[in-house]
């Protein structure tokens with residue numbers, strides 16, 4: 001793991017995504033209830049998206065505190081959640097216990113999945129791939145562990161959102177007064193990045209670049225959904241715009257989808273993309 005990645009992982013460990021939505025002590029029953037209620041109240045499209053999936057084995061890459069893992073897990077026989085940060089894996093383990101979902105969580109890297117080929121019906125990864133060093137490698141790994149005809153649903157921050165435009169205008173207006181790259185500026189949207197002085201990698205995707213990223217999959221579909229948003233430094237009313245996936249029929253479908261939320265700060269909207277592996 002390179003130094004930048006170690007730092008980002010430390011940030012996610014100290015500020016697991018979404019924990020700003022709950023005021024109760026971490027891992028308490030009330031904490032998990034608050035996390036679920038608040039997240040899905042803010043993003044009602046999210047449950048509609050997740051309710052469309054069911055099956056045998058589910059893998060979530062970058063499960064964070066495990067809110068989606070436990071929700072999706074209601075309709076799967078077995079779930080596995082992985083996260084680069086130990087705190088995320090531990091909180092997510094508590095989430096599946098709390099919601100009585102069968103499965104396990106562990107610390108692992110989405111770019112080197114510790115699983116055999118073809119073992120999962122669905123791989124879900126929301127608000128994660130735009131942060132990892134090499135999203136193409138992560139998607140190759142996801143494709144490898146999917147069974148033939150399996151599906152992937154990913155949520156990516158959307159480039160053409162009101163939120164991204166808002167951040168860009170602020171950046172341009174203040175660029176002359178600061179010595180800060182765009183990458184560092186927009187990374188402040190992530191929970192904890194301002195306090196910790198850590199700027200995780202953060203990319204924005206257009207429909208076209210998301211499709212390119214999912215080039216190894218077929219039947220890729222994309223949809224934009226709105227998320228509440230605020231920048232790291234200042235709350236904003238500008239909503240993020242995200243893409244939400246919708247299943248097609250038949251085997252090996254692709255969807256595109258959703259939005260990355262961040263704890264209290266899903267930056268730009270995200271797009272989720274669901275797809276079936278090509279040529280399997």
Ligand SMILES: C[S@@+](CC[C@H](N)C(=O)[O-])C[C@H]1O[C@@H](n2cnc3c(N)ncnc32)[C@H](O)[C@@H]1O
Nearest residue numbers: 012017062063064083084085109110126127132
């Ligand atoms: C913005 S959070 C999203 C968490 C969760 N999916 C959610 O929607 O609440 C990003 C998460 O991805 C994890 N992450 C980043 N890169 C990763 C990688 N290469 N492998 C596994 N997890 C990763 C981080 O530790 C963090 O928990």
